[in-house]
């Protein structure tokens with residue numbers, strides 16, 4: 001099983017990763033079932049770490065409306081301070 005943010009994760013990456021590692025962790029968590037879920041505590045107001053556009057992160061993984069930069073937050077600690085940015089050159093492997 002892949003990591004799921006509940007402490008049972010394994011391998012590289014995990015809920016305490018930073019930047020792109022965290023984004024990829026959330027992307028793959030629970031076989032992709034986490035990334036499209038609404039954040040339980042509600043949307044997180046943030047500012048794009050790539051272009052500075054303010055936006056609300058509504059799901060655990062989301063993109064900036066300005067530049068498409070990918071942001072994610074760990075499911076067990078969804079706060080604005082914990083939002084990680086994958087980098088301006090990163091695009092989701094879809």
Ligand SMILES: [Zn+2]
Pocket residue numbers: 048049050051052053064065066067068069
């Ligand atoms: Zn942006």
